Amino acid sequence: VKGGAKIAGRTLEFHGKVEGSTDLAGQEVILSGTFLGDVLVSTTTLIIQDNTVINGALLLKGEPRLVVSERAKIAGGITNEESQLANRFKDWQKRLSWLTSSFLALPLLLGLGLALFSPDRLPASAKMIKTRMWSMLGIGLGIILLFPILGALMMVTVVGIPVGVYLLATWPMVILFGATIGAYLVGDLLFKRIRPAMGGQWYLRMLRMITGGIILFAIGFVPMVGLLPVAIVTILGAGSVAYIRWRQGSVYYFK
Known part of the structure; x- marks a missing residue:
């Protein structure tokens, strides 16, 4: 044949x-x-x-x-076709888990810097998320979904190019700061449950940041499911970043 x-x-x-x-x-x-x-x-x-x-x-x-x-x-050689497909799927899951966890490395470094040099931003943002969670979730989801779409549409018109460039350049920064605040939020929630009276000294803020980052890093390795909590806290953090930017510092009233 x-x-x-x-x-x-x-x-x-x-x-x-x-x-x-x-x-x-x-x-x-x-x-x-x-x-x-x-x-x-x-x-x-x-x-x-x-x-x-x-x-x-x-x-x-x-x-x-x-x-x-x-x-x-x-x-x-002899290979079971289902096993071959399953192995490919497992490889894809591992790559996604590594990508999700690696995504948290930069926010962790940024968060440590904020905990040390901008002492009010992280705890105030975390408290704002806890008091206005659904609002922050809606704002963050809207920004993450709409910024790249609006930015691309603006780039089509000559007049809208500056706005498009601003939106596309701001979008990854919002996600980065959102993941940073989200990691701190996880650590803060954990320490509030373990020891509610824990203070807000700089080293304790750094401890919260490191703990939250490690937790999300570990969760990111859970195939498929691990991406969801990382995405949720990132969206919440992105919402708080946008709110801070809009209100120009009124977030600090949430100390």
Whole structure:
């Protein structure tokens, strides 16, 4: 067979040569011959006879009963197709977890700087989120979703280019500060529950920031689910950043 082959039947016995990939399906499949590409088999019983040569991989759907002659040659090995897809999905999950956790490294450094050099901003922002949580969530979600869209639309018109540049440049900074405040919020909530009377000295603010950052960093490694709490606290923090910017410092009344 020149090119690929797709064959299905109740009992399938194939002898010959296929130059491309092969896709076989049947209750029982018997193979012999030469296959230059991958061989995908969906069956309950697979028998590979003497002198069978598969230059590609043998991909199995499900977990069939497998009988392979010692004189058969499978260059690409035998792989369960579902396992291969599952491994790819797991690799994607790991990359997403690393990306989520790495995203928190810069906010942690920024938060330590704010805790040391801008002592009122983090605790005041955290308190504002706790008192106006739904408002901050709505503002933050609106900014994160709308800023890039509005910025791109503004860039289309000559008059709107400065506004578009401002929105697109501000957007990542809002997310960065949002993640920073969100990490501090997590640490603050934890320490408020453990020790409500804990003070607000600079080293305690740094401790809250480090604790919250570590918690979110660890949560970020939880496949799929870990992204949700990180996103929520980042949105809350972004909302507080926008509110601070709009009110020009009135946030500090929330000490």
